[in-house]
Amino acid sequence: MKTPVKMVIVAALAAAVIGAVALKKGKAPSENNGGTAAPGATVAGGGLAKAAPASTGKLPKLLDLGAGKCIPCKMMKPILDDLKANHADQFITEFIDVWENPDAGKKYGIEMIPTQIFYNAEGKELFRHTGFYGKEDILGKWKEFGVDVSRGKVATGIVRETPVAADTRPRDSVCFMCDGNVNPMTKTVVKGQSDQHVFCGPHCYFIYFSSIVGADAKAVDAKVSVSDWAGGQLIPATTATYLYGMDAKGRPTIKAFADQDAATKEQKTSPGNLLAWDVLRSKELATRCAFCDRAVYPEDACGVKFGNTHGHGCCTHCSMGVAARLKQDIEVEAKDGLTGEIIRVKTLDGQIASIEPKTAIAWFGQKKGADGKWVSAGCFKQGFFVDEGNLQKWLEARPAMTGRQISIAQVLSDKMKLTPEQIAKACKLGECK
Known part of the structure; x- marks a missing residue:
């Protein structure tokens, strides 16, 4: 019996960087008339390794040789599962664990894992790649070889093009930014020349302000009024005193007062700091979205790690x-829009590397624009969910919501297609697409 190919993992850090795990060289694999030379795969004694043929059949085949525990191999698993589920009518997707089946490493002449080998329907090797290989890259390679991958099964999901029920709330009782109900005690208003925008509180105003391209702070602030917590009437925002506290969940609360003495009195029963408008502005605009640069509270946001x-x-x-x-590459930690359960997503080279839990999906909130085309309904109408069941329950509580269920991979793909100019305008007023 021939000696099995021995495998060693290159240092874990190196594996993560180069996206492949090295294998020790073994004896040269035997010649096989059904295969072609593997590009660049050298073996002991020199020359090119000959790959064993893929199974002859009516469909071309993608063979991934890896292992269950190497880091880039684990990143490949959800991609291979996706290809098997959605492109089984176009090409075969097969995985071999070379740690459990070490002879395969020698048989196919590989030196690093994961290695992907593409075969045509007759079993002839067309191409091989070493390291992590994203789904779009794999499909793109099949297209180069003339394989039509556009007919893959499309995952069915929830689509709501018309509201289940109309939103009958008076517009002046609905926040212009978050679409939430406006509390008269924290109502914030920005008056324009011909109309006005109503917000549920100063925080949503600052989100609005950070969404204006080239905004003049003094000019916009001069148009803002806030509700006096003590009396209920609207007062100029720039002259008010603000009690800045926190709720039970650690999220900031803001109460505005026309009279500083009234603010001091409230402070005795509701702990917090008394702030002037300029200081409040600085605090509210201190934390920004790493993508669109809008103001955000960390308690409301997704965590994003980069480097x-x-x-x-x-x-x-x-x-x-x-x-x-x-x-x-980034790591995202988001909360299920219904239950708050944690959903973790990692990317690699602009594609999804892993999603936990694997059942997690996304909701793309949309609305029809003035031209009748579907556009994004804005950040407050988007979300991730651990499964379709949670999304369904979330939508049941939002009968006026329209949009569609998409994969988290599609969310990333859509963002990666944006040009620098489009990214610069992302989430700015009038620019959501």
């Missing part, structure tokens, strides 16, 4: 956009 930096995404979709804006 050694921890930042925030103002919504689930913007958090994925950080990979596009920074051209870096």
